[in-house]
Amino acid sequence: MSKWFDEALERIKKATGTRTQVQLAEILNIRQSSISDAKRRSSIPAEWYIKLYKTHGLNPDWLAEGIEPVYLKPEMGKISADNILSETTAQYGQVQSRGRVSPVSSMAGEAADSESWAPQQIGELNIPETFYRPSLLIIKVEGSSMEPVVRRNAFVGVDESQTRLMAGDIYAVHVPHQGVVIRRVFFDPENSRFILRPEDPQHPELYVSVEDQSRYVVGRVVWVMQEL
Secondary structure, three states: OHHHHHHHHHHHHHHHOOOOHHHHHHHHOOOHHHHHHHHHHOOOOHHHHHHHHHHHOEOHHHHHHOOOOOEOOHHHOOOOHHHHHHHHHHOOOOHHHOEEEEEEEOOOOOOOOOOOOOOOEEEEEEEEHHHOOOOEEEEEOOOOOOOOOOOOOOEEEEEOOOOOOOOOOEEEEEEOOOEEEEEEEEEEOOOOEEEEEOOOOOOOOEEEEHHHHHHHEEEEEEEEEOOO
């Protein structure tokens, strides 16, 4: 039953474009603990099917058993049925051949002029399953400061669980009132701070104190997808 539940939950996530229990709970308008309870029982409540039919036009039979069509109300579909079906079919192949549709955020985030940063979805990206991790955030690069290593319009995968800066690695860092920047990190022991250095010297270096790294670091860049 746990395998059935995991597959059904995966269909729900892909059809709604969610990647975390928090996001799914918001879509279903329920507490996050309700999802944990359902997983413990390996049972999806009937109310979820009804809500997803009303809000997304999804077919309860497809959500539960994978029986097409995906949508009973195609005009309400948030994601192409063809994309969802290709992803669902792929999950039965080898791990390396699987794919996952994941949300993509802008560098500005929800409010560029804010003291804090939160992702703002601007699209979706089909990534290899091996590129996915629960703490993954995908950001579309809008500047040229990291060229040629990370080009403009590249997609970077950021691990939000890795916020401790390590010299030599590349990180996504929030700059208040600007948004997120991508920089390679170096440590300046004389001033007890980290240097956020661009690859293109025409762009300025930025600095983060040791004490502020947990406040401003979004995560470490773990992969890049871009055209050469």
